[in-house]
Amino acid sequence: MTELSKLQGFMAELLRRRGALPKDAELSRLVAQHVSGNDRLSPIEQLEIYREQFWLRHTSALVEDFPGLGGILGQEDWQRLVEGYLLERAPTSFSLRDLGEGLPAFVERSTWLPERRLCTDMARLEWAYVEVFDAPDAGKLEPDRLAALPLDAWETARCVLSPALRLLPVRYPVADLRRALKRSTENGEAVPLPAEMPQNLVIYRGTNLRIFDKEVGDAAFGLLHALAEGEPLLTACERAAAVAAARSETIESELQGWFASFGELGFIVDVRVEDRTDPL
């Protein structure tokens, strides 16, 4: 390793430290070997400017991407959470957009958190928004593509779901809570935390590039899951029917309605039919 690389490694470690750099003699001596200082700022004070920026910049980026989580926790717990996260997981991506990728899992592991299950749901929701926001663009399924599919093709045909779609089962109504928290920043009204109420959320980017969350029933959610896993259409429908069996005798018309809706909302962007032509 070159002298320059050693210096940079030394500095990078100091810049990621939480809390102001101590002005003790040992660190002062070490830093002064590399950083000049001047008549206004000591070498440590010069380095401290950059260390402070590291924390301001990264905590601000997380606040921007996880306002709902911050709203649940309040300032003190939020600060403790993101500091722990940044200490455990150094940013590695060139883009601040990726900074929160590991936050949902970190929240889930943070056993000290009040309302941890609610917080985990919120973090997963907010990360889904980030992912969906700039996911690849995709076209929209032609309305008659599915209807025109021969019956035997359903055994092998597979739907392609939009890359700007996430399937998110949650235990709390976090999308509604997030909207309420956002309103509360404008009107100042306190927002009560909700009781458990499991939901199947589809987070997706509409064809107008706006982001939506849609709650769907268990069977429709099962169908989407099966399609997302690459199951053939027939198998996916059978899985949905199995979920719906206990309560529905009209699964066929429900399936038709779901497929029409999924196509219209842009959930399904293509149908791929396996070519069974004998190559010989």
Next chain:
Amino acid sequence: MTEAPRLGAPDWGVGVGLRVPHYRHILSRQPDVDFFEIIGENFMVAGGKPLYHLERVLERYRVILHGVSLSIGGPEPPDRDYLRRLKALVRRVRPPWVSDHFCWCGAGGAHLHDLLPLPYTTEAVRRVAERARMVQDFLEVRFALENTSSYLAYTSSSMTEWEFISEVAERADIGLMFDVNNVYVAAYNHGFDPYAYVRGIPHRRVVQVHLAGHTNLGKYIIDTHRGHVIDPVWDLYRETIELCGPVSTLIEWDDEIPDFPVLMAEAERARATRDGALGQAPAHVAVPLPERADASNDGAATGAERMWAQGGPRELPEDAAPFETP
């Protein structure tokens, strides 16, 4: 050695940074702007609103690419995936040059998202020049590096900052993105003559100039890109244009971003200053160091006021629309 001014890069006049709060104004009013500069990293995404907005701007305006994350002087060489994504963006935008910074951004795999200064040593010259040449070859477009604002200096530096950037630019045969405000900030923070800097660089290599406001905390100045360009920086800019000739100039305003007409008024001031400088012979007069602000105001600023950011706010999902149920 290339003798053409600006290494043959075109003079695009006076532009402004493309920032999220102005999208609506720009796309609906279509104001006359010579060119926009985008922060490349904000558009190195797969799809959605950022690329939609970029395409709409490209339909009407010239756009230049400026990066903040290359980390050309870091311990590890520039990230290949980053370069591939940057090249894809270059192909989309087709700018006459692409720029980043004389800096490093992290070590040991950590990306600190800052423009950390390099020591001005022969080892750093070698490292940065070799990589800059490689980046320019890979991108297949003129590459330029920008002098940064800095808040610390190294004991190991063996040359001035302007000697350092000149040596790298000559060795790598790249352009200079010359940030006049950064010269002023660094001169203030490190106590050198900013005019010696402006006069000491290879002027024919300057392909673009940046101008911006900053925040003076007394003991040091931070390059916040907040507020108007101050008069001593306008004076330095005039000197720069007198020495370099007509160079594309850009106003950066990334914090407390004003309404678009305010930004354009700043660009018009740059245009007037530029036009004035181009009608004058260079005036090589001794200029005193900038006055220090009252050091007693240090510590009065809040953390947010001290924070600096490149490129203004990111476009966030929330900017696209409040989250909705269909």
